[in-house]
Amino acid sequence: MCQLLAMNANTPTDIVFSFDGFRRRGGLTDSHSDGFGIAFFEDSGVRILQDTSPCATSPFADMVCRCPIRSTNIVAHIRKATQGQVTLANTHPFMRELWGQYWLFAHNGNLKNFQPPQGTFFRPVGRTDSEAAFCHLLEQLRQQFDQQPDEATLFAALTRICGDIRQHGLFNCILSNGETMFAHCASLLHYIIRQAPFGVARLSDDDVEIDFANETQPNDRVAVIATLPLTNNEHWQQLAIDESALFKNGEIILRQPPPSPVYPDPETGLKMAQAAL
Amino acid sequence: MCQLLAMNANTPTDIVFSFDGFRRRGGLTDSHSDGFGIAFFEDSGVRILQDTSPCATSPFADMVCRCPIRSTNIVAHIRKATQGQVTLANTHPFMRELWGQYWLFAHNGNLKNFQPPQGTFFRPVGRTDSEAAFCHLLEQLRQQFDQQPDEATLFAALTRICGDIRQHGLFNCILSNGETMFAHCASLLHYIIRQAPFGVARLSDDDVEIDFANETQPNDRVAVIATLPLTNNEHWQQLAIDESALFKNGEIILRQPPPSPVYPDPETGLKMAQAAL
Numbered sequence: 342m343c344q345l346l347a348m349n350a351n352t353p354t355d356i357v358f359s360f361d362g363f364r365r366r367g368g369l370t371d372s373h374s375d376g377f378g379i380a381f382f383e384d385s386g387v388r389i390l391q392d393t394s395p396c397a398t399s400p401f402a403d404m405v406c407r408c409p410i411r412s413t414n415i416v417a418h419i420r421k422a423t424q425g426q427v428t429l430a431n432t433h434p435f436m437r438e439l440w441g442q443y444w445l446f447a448h449n450g451n452l453k454n455f456q457p458p459q460g461t462f463f464r465p466v467g468r469t470d471s472e473a474a475f476c477h478l479l480e481q482l483r484q485q486f487d488q489q490p491d492e493a494t495l496f497a498a499l500t501r502i503c504g505d506i507r508q509h510g511l512f513n514c515i516l517s518n519g520e521t522m523f524a525h526c527a528s529l530l531h532y533i534i535r536q537a538p539f540g541v542a543r544l545s546d547d548d549v550e551i552d553f554a555n556e557t558q559p560n561d562r563v564a565v566i567a568t569l570p571l572t573n574n575e576h577w578q579q580l581a582i583d584e585s586a587l588f589k590n591g592e593i594i595l596r597q598p599p600p601s602p603v604y605p606d607p608e609t610g611l612k613m614a615q616a617a618l
Numbered sequence: 619m620c621q622l623l624a625m626n627a628n629t630p631t632d633i634v635f636s637f638d639g640f641r642r643r644g645g646l647t648d649s650h651s652d653g654f655g656i657a658f659f660e661d662s663g664v665r666i667l668q669d670t671s672p673c674a675t676s677p678f679a680d681m682v683c684r685c686p687i688r689s690t691n692i693v694a695h696i697r698k699a700t701q702g703q704v705t706l707a708n709t710h711p712f713m714r715e716l717w718g719q720y721w722l723f724a725h726n727g728n729l730k731n732f733q734p735p736q737g738t739f740f741r742p743v744g745r746t747d748s749e750a751a752f753c754h755l756l757e758q759l760r761q762q763f764d765q766q767p768d769e770a771t772l773f774a775a776l777t778r779i780c781g782d783i784r785q786h787g788l789f790n791c792i793l794s795n796g797e798t799m800f801a802h803c804a805s806l807l808h809y810i811i812r813q814a815p816f817g818v819a820r821l822s823d824d825d826v827e828i829d830f831a832n833e834t835q836p837n838d839r840v841a842v843i844a845t846l847p848l849t850n851n852e853h854w855q856q857l858a859i860d861e862s863a864l865f866k867n868g869e870i871i872l873r874q875p876p877p878s879p880v881y882p883d884p885e886t887g888l889k890m891a892q893a894a895l
Contacts, residue, residue, distance in 0.1 A: 385743050386706025391665065400685050408677050429663025438714060441741035462739060464718035466662050 343449045344568040346417040347515045349522035351590035353411035362544035362571045367396025367419035370546045375427045379417035382519035418447040430467035440489040442518045446475040450511030500585040522588040526580035536562040545573045562591030620726045621845040623694040624792045626799035628867035630688035639821035639848045644673025644696035647823045656694035659796035695724040707744035717766040719795045723752040727788030777862040799865040803857035813839040822850045839868030
C-alpha cells in the first residue's frame with residue numbers, strides 16, 4: 342500500500358534527515374513508487390510538493406532536501422497504488438479548507454465498499470478510497486460543528502469517525518490543521534519524540550547519521566510519526582491497534598484509548614503490519 | 619499591486635517561454651517581488667508552486683523552467699502586496715474544491731471595505747482582499763447551485779458576482795476549474811491566441827525568442843492571458859473594461875458584454891492600467 346511520515350514540533354524544524362531515509366522507500370529500499378507528496382504548514386499557509394514519479398528520484402522530492410523548509414507540522418506519503426490510477430489527483434496528502442483553516446490528510450490502508458453519500462461541504466476530486474474517507478471525515482466534522490470546537494471535543498469526534506471508517510478496512514491516517522497532528526492507528530504507526538538531551542540518530546535506509554545536539558536548541562521538542570521506524574539506533578514507540586493520538590508542540594496531548602501496559606508484542610505487530618503494507 | 623498570467627489550451631502545453639518573461643517582472647524588470655505562485659491542472663489534479671521570495675530568483679520558480687509541466691490550464695501571479703503580509707497563506711493562486719473539482723483563483727487589484735459575511739461553505743485562511751473575494755465568489759456559486767451548472771449559466775453567474783465585487787474597487791481576476799478559464803477585466807488584461815500558422819515570438823522582458831512552429835502541432839491552439847503583453851512582436855488583444863470572457867480549448871467561447879467596435883484607446887487604457895499596477 343503506502344507509507345506515512347509526519348512531524349509535529351514546538352518550533353519550526355526541517356525534515357530533511359527523516360525525509361532522506363523515507364524517500365528511499367519510494368523506489369529504492371522499498372516498492373512504494375507510485376508517487377509521493379509532502380506538505381508543510383508555514384504559519385496558516387501550506388506548501389505541497391507532489392509527483393506521480395517515484396519519491397526516491399523525483400525532482401520535486403529533491404527540492405525538499407535542496408531547500409530545507411522549516412515547519413511545525415509536516416505530512417508526507419509515498420504511494421503504492423491500490424485504488425485509483427497513478428495521477429496527481431490521487432496523490433496524498435489531500436487538502437481542504439474547513440473553519441478557515443487548511444487541513445491535510447494522508448492514509449495508509451485499503452477501504453472496501455466505502456461509498457459515503459455525496460457531501461454537502463466536501464466532495465472528492467480523484468478516485469481513491471483515501472480522498473473519499475478524508476472528505477467524509479471533514480463532512481462529518483462540518484455537519485456537527487459550525488465553528489472549530491475545542492481540542493478535546495475535536496479529538497473525540499475524530500476518534501469516533503475513524504472508528505466508523507474502520508468498518509470498511511485498514512485505516513492508518515494522519516490529519517493536521519497546522520496546530521495539532523491527529524494520528525489514528527489501525528495496524529501500524531510508530532512515533533518518536535526527540536527532546537533534550539539530543540543524541541545521534543542513524544537512518545535505517547541509508548548510511549547517514551546526524552547529531553541532533555548540533556542542530557537543536559535545548560527547548561526544542563519534535564515528534565516524528567512514521568509507518569515504520571526511520572532510524573535503527575533509537576527507541577521508537579508503536580501506537581496500539583485502534584489507538585488515536587493528538588500531537589501538539591511535539592508531544593502527545595490526548596490519546597484514546599489511554600495507553601495500556603500491554604502493547605502488542607513488537608514482533609507480532611511488525612509481522613501483521615508488514616503484511617498490510 | 620500584482621500581475622496575472624494564465625494559459626488555456628486545447629492540448630497540454632508548457633508555459634516555460636511565457637513564464638520566463640513574466641517571472642522577471644517579479645523583482646528584475648518590475649517591482650512585483652512580494653512572492654509568486656503558479657498552479658497547473660494535471661487532469662483533475664493541481665500542482666502549485668509558490669514562494670514568498672521574488673519570482674525572478676525563487677528556486678521554486680526555477681523548477682517551472684527546469685521541469686517543464688504540460689497542462690491545458692495554468693494560473694500564475696506575481697505579488698506586490700497591498701493587503702495582507704508577505705506570507706504563504708496570502709500568496710495567489712488560491713485553491714478550493716467545489717462540486718468535486720479544484721478551482722484556482724488569482725487577482726490583480728485592490729478592494730476597499732470588502733467584508734462579506736462569514737461563508738457557510740468557504741472561508742478565507744489568509745488576510746487578503748483577494749482570498750476574501752474568491753471565497754465570496756465560490757460561496758455565491760455554491761449557494762445558488764448544488765451541482766455544476768452548464769457553461770453559459772456559470773458564466774452569467776460569475777459575471778454578475780464580479781460586477782458586485784467591482785463595487786469595492788479594482789478587480790481583474792482569473793478563475794479556472796481545469797476545464798475552462800474565466801477572466802474578468804476591471805482595468806487591464808490582455809490575451810493572445812496562438813494557432814497555425816505559428817511564428818516567432820520575442821519576449822519583452824528578456825532577450826529571448828522562440829519559433830512556435832518548431833514546438834507545436836498544426837491543430838494546437840493556446841490562449842495566453844496576461845496583465846501586460848509578454849512579447850513585443852505579436853498582436854495582443856486587450857479585454858475591454860468591465861468585460862468578462864470564458865476561454866476553453868484555447869479560444870474565447872463566451873464574452874460579456876459582446877465585443878464592441880469601440881475599444882478604449884490603447885494609450886489611455888495603458889496609462890489608466892499602469893497607474894493601477
